[in-house]
Amino acid sequence: MSDIERPAPQPDADSAPFWAATLEGVLLVQSCLDCERGIYYPRSVCPFCMSENLTWNLASGRAIINTFTIVHKAPPAFAGEVPYVVALVDLPEGVRMLTRIVGCEVGDVHIGMDVEVEFSPLTDVAALPYFHPVA
Ligand SMILES: [Zn+2]
Structure with a gap:
């Protein structure tokens, strides 16, 4: 367990x-x-057509691993968590998210794996969306 504080999201408008x-x-x-x-990360203007006419949709929570890496040497705040998987996952909503893959051995992770979101509590203003393999 590290005594270095983990970086946390700072929600804005x-x-x-x-x-x-x-x-x-x-x-x-x-x-x-x-x-x-689809748009990810959250923003006020569409990056494709510059429209400000945006909305929020409930995501399915499912995704497919596009690519990943296994972290063996981490920054100090995460050193106690190695090894862990950082991945880019593609959502059916048409966006790609940077996330962590949890709930399985790091060696079992593979490109194309079907995964599903879960939330890792972090602060009183944010939980982190991680993904685990679909059973
Ligand atoms: Zn647009």
């Missing part, structure tokens, strides 16, 4: 709905009402 939902165990993903594309 754009990301506050996302982080508030994590405390309820809900994954929200933005989408653009004009070009209909």
